[in-house]
Amino acid sequence: MLVALLIIVYILLILFAYGQGAVFLLQRKSSTKANLSIPFVLIFGLMGVTTLASFASLVIRINWEFQVFLVAGAALIYIFVVVRGCNFPKISFKNFNLA
Secondary structure, three states: OOHHHHHHEEEHHHHHHHHHHHHHHHHHHHHOOOOOHHHHHHHHHHHHHHHHHHHHOOOOOOOOHHHHHHHHHHHHHHHHHHHHHHHOOOOOOOOOOOO
């Protein structure tokens, strides 16, 4: 019972971190800054993790190595987006010159 509870908390924390990252990216592209509820953030996180896992399954096995990669990514997203609220610069290619 305790192990099942720990697994659920582990999954929810990873989904929440990836969901916050997805919401951050979507809010950078839109002009509105709406606050989403936690279930919507978790659904965005589930979409992000599923997409990441499906692309990763083409080149690596989905086992403990992928879990380490997933947890490291979730920790980086949580540190930079949720805790620090970093405002990364927007990349614009309108004035891009090779010279």
